[in-house]
Amino acid sequence: MRITDDQIRRAPKVLLHDHLDGGLRPSTIVELAAEQGYRGLPPGTAGDPGALGAWFREAADSGSLERYLETFAHTVAVMQTRDGLARVACDAAEDLAADGVVYAEVRYAPEQHLEQGLTLDEVVGAVNEGFREGERRARAAGSRIRVGTLLTAMRHAARSLEIAELANRHRDDGVVGFDIAGAEAGHPPTRHLDAFEYLKRENNHFTIHAGEAFGLPSIWQALQWCGADRLGHGVRIIDDIKVTEGREGGAAGEGAELGRLAAYVRDKRIPLEMCPTSNLQTGAASSYAAHPIGLLRRLLFRVTVNTDNRLMSGTSMSREFAHLVDAFGYGLDDMQWFTVNAMKSAFIPFGERLAMINDVIKPGYAELKSEWLFADTASGSSPDGAGHRDEQQGTA
Numbered sequence: 147m148r149i150t151d152d153q154i155r156r157a158p159k160v161l162l163h164d165h166l167d168g169g170l171r172p173s174t175i176v177e178l179a180a181e182q183g184y185r186g187l188p189p190g191t192a193g194d195p196g197a198l199g200a201w202f203r204e205a206a207d208s209g210s211l212e213r214y215l216e217t218f219a220h221t222v223a224v225m226q227t228r229d230g231l232a233r234v235a236c237d238a239a240e241d242l243a244a245d246g247v248v249y250a251e252v253r254y255a256p257e258q259h260l261e262q263g264l265t266l267d268e269v270v271g272a273v274n275e276g277f278r279e280g281e282r283r284a285r286a287a288g289s290r291i292r293v294g295t296l297l298t299a300m301r302h303a304a305r306s307l308e309i310a311e312l313a314n315r316h317r318d319d320g321v322v323g324f325d326i327a328g329a330e331a332g333h334p335p336t337r338h339l340d341a342f343e344y345l346k347r348e349n350n351h352f353t354i355h356a357g358e359a360f361g362l363p364s365i366w367q368a369l370q371w372c373g374a375d376r377l378g379h380g381v382r383i384i385d386d387i388k389v390t391e392g393r394e395g396g397a398a399g400e401g402a403e404l405g406r407l408a409a410y411v412r413d414k415r416i417p418l419e420m421c422p423t424s425n426l427q428t429g430a431a432s433s434y435a436a437h438p439i440g441l442l443r444r445l446l447f448r449v450t451v452n453t454d455n456r457l458m459s460g461t462s463m464s465r466e467f468a469h470l471v472d473a474f475g476y477g478l479d480d481m482q483w484f485t486v487n488a489m490k491s492a493f494i495p496f497g498e499r500l501a502m503i504n505d506v507i508k509p510g511y512a513e514l515k516s517e518w519l520f521a522d523t524a525s526g527s528s529p530d531g532a533g534h535r536d537e538q539q540g541t542a
């Protein structure tokens with residue numbers, strides 16, 4: 147039996163790849179645009195959150211990363227003030243918590259929020275304040291979430307060292323790492339080596355968007371030249387994997403031949419931040435069923451499930467999991483495996499990651515997995531729960 151959408155939502159989830167400026171509520175954009183006098187929203191959407199949400203999903207559904215990124219002009223436009231930034235961050239924490247996310251790393255590019263005179267440090271302060279408020283509101287509403295941020299530098303720009311220094315300055319104040327994003331083709335990560343080398347000298351953490359719109363060379367550079375701790379997307383790693391038999395898999399991944407780079411990624415347990423719906427929209431994958439995450443999970447790469455941009459993709463962590471459940475028949479054990487992978491790969495201290503895994507994630511899944519024991523026997527449904535138990539088998 148398929149796990150239910152309600153179980154998926156209640157299951158504890160961990161999110162490592164989510165853009166703050168890609169996750170606004172359409173209603174918040176409409177309100178902030180009216181408050182701030184922003185007149186640039188697409189025709190017919192300024193007073194209509196439903197139409198605006200649909201516009202983002204359609205405009206982002208272009209098959210090209212460059213076109214997809216153009217839609218961010220409208221979200222970034224209303225994130226130029228302290229209040230705007232704090233409001234968006236607060237909403238994000240509440241929305242993620244309501245969706246069952248217990249830990250999230252949300253990223254944004256401070257350099258894109260300076261148009262109305264805020265300094266880089268003020269931008270970080272406003273976002274942090276919003277997240278703390280959102281965490282409080284979530285707690286008041288009965289759910290628990292912790293949010294850390296990643297500061298992104300735009301790969302076509304030249305401020306990466308400055309943003310890396312900003313991330314380092316705020317590392318004890320909610321910023322847990324650094325990222326590079328933006329159009330991939332023509333903007334290799336090696337242009338930002340000084341930023342990465344600085345962060346390594348500071349013993350700090352970073353991830354790099356790589357292997358999304360551009361192939362293996364981008365992944366190779368991100369890992370071997372830049373030293374990334376994780377890969378944003380990394381889907382093109384499948385270009386270095388050859389399926390040799392009908393059925394690949396097994397603990398060591400028999401039935402597939404890994405090239406040197408793919409073997410390195412798996413051997414070193416490099417976390418892959420996969421974002422299935424986003425990849426369908428930008429053309430990095432053709433369908434959920436054909437998404438490389440299925441193969442990579444079977445080959446036991448350190449794969450994680452993420453949203454990327456909840457607004458542009460009209461998605462949530464629960465929706466991403468629901469698509470994967472439908473495409474690959476995943477159950478709660480698979481969800482737990484992805485979630486533990488993500489928590490192991492987070493940028494917060496080891497002790498906190500471990501406590502999250504042992505005291506929040508595992509008990510949460512244990513609770514869900516035991517529900518069949520208490521199923522309503524009076525309704526005539528079988529109390530032995532055989533169908534459910536079958537699903538629970540396999541490794542976590």
Ligand SMILES: O=c1[nH]cnc2c1ncn2[C@@H]1O[C@H](CO)[C@@H](O)[C@H]1O
Pocket residue numbers: 165166167168211215218222253254255258298327328329355358424454455
């Ligand atoms: O999937 C993606 N690939 C590359 N860049 C992205 C993606 N999603 C968002 N951004 C870029 O990251 C900036 C900071 O959050 C966004 O403004 C957008 O330009």
Ligand SMILES: [Zn+2]
Pocket residue numbers: 163165327355378454
């Ligand atoms: Zn991204």
